[in-house]
Amino acid sequence: MTTVNFGVDTLGIMVPTDKCRFLDRCPFKVGGSYIAGSKDSPRPDLYTTKDSLKTHDGDYASFKTPNCKVSIGQDKGGLKTGNRSNLYATLDAGAFAPNNLEPLSASGLIRVLRLIEKELETYGCFVPDLTCAKIFRLDLTLNHKLQQPFAHYMPAMRAEGIRPRRSKDDYGDTGFWFDSGNKTKSWEIAMYDKFVQLTKQAKMGKVPPPPEHLKNLLRCEIRALTVRNVKRFFGVSNVQELQAIAPDWLTIHQQLINKEVFRHKPNLNLPASSTDLLFDLEALVASSWEGEKRNSYPNFERMAGRHYLLNAHGLPQMKTFVEQHFCDHSNPSSIRTLRTYLKELENTNLSLTLSTPTPSGASLSELYKEIRLALIGS
Secondary structure, eight states: OEEEEEEEEEEEEEEEGGGOEEOTTOOOEETTEESSSSTTSOOGGGBOTTSOBOOOTTOOEEEEOSSEEEEEEEOOTTOOOTTOEEEEEEEEGGGGSGGGOOOBOHHHHHHHHHHHHHHHHHTTEEOOOGGGOEEEEEEEEEEEEOSSOGGGTHHHHHHTTOOOSBOOTTTGGGEEEEEOSSTTOOEEEEEEEHHHHHHHHHHTTSSOOOOGGGTTEEEEEEEEOSHHHHHHHHOOSBHHHHHHTGGGHHHHHHHHHHHHTSTTOOSOOSOSOOOOHHHHHHHHHHHHOTTSOTTOHHHHHHHHOHHHHHHHHOHHHHHHHHHHHSOOTTOHHHHHHHHHHHHHHHHHHHHSOTTOOOOTTOOHHHHHHHHHHHHHOO
């Protein structure tokens, strides 16, 4: 397993509007609609004498360039500076890389910021040095080539008590999603199969079909979504500080994953080896299901992952296992539920590509050690 690349995926920066200069042709919208009849001719009273945008409760001004999203609004992200307004710019590394794949290095980030400065000027928006801008959002991203699809490692992580706080429809059972657990979602961690995501996006026409060499590529993103969490997670406030700690980006990323996902667990509790389906169930029950209903197939599937089960054991064995362990054949309702389980298994099995490699007999213990090494280096 090797780290393919690592760096900044998304960067959100802000600059006080009284440090900026806006020409009349600047195509701002307010409250979702253009202020004037023409987007090229905003209303004269859009700005104060200090070139600071007049905003009202709930109003914002925004426009998009080819490479970033720009908005102006009241202070946010935990800053307490009265009614001062800021210009907010958000850029995604995917705009500068094929297949929305490669994050930005420290030097690449500075190069992109210079590009954004010139780009904004063409829209009539003149900003100060963006490398001095304050950061209100920062995503650090790891791309790591695994030996198997990430879905094969998920059961071992669940068996060790790793609990994603919620699921993300885009990732389904091929990814984990964690967040701060509150309504504002001040931070997020996403780890998922990048090849699966790109394949889905390619079917919708959003990106070209991903090349075969991207199979088994794990994507792990740490997203600090507020000024406070940018400082708490990464210890920086602006782009210059972020660039200064570039040699430590990967170490910081690993430490955060260890803290927020692995919870500093030094050793796994699973027995050394087994690939037997029933043993996998008992291992999951023993390590993670204390007090839970053991005869619930949805609980077992949620823990183990349908893709993993089908790839590891095949559809016929899975159907037999479900019929034997999760159905009361004397109960008509249980039989109907069983049919639903079997149909779901058949549909998922049909969607799996024939070229997807199987776990090759790897035990949960081995899989856990591999994914832990990939994510936190130990």
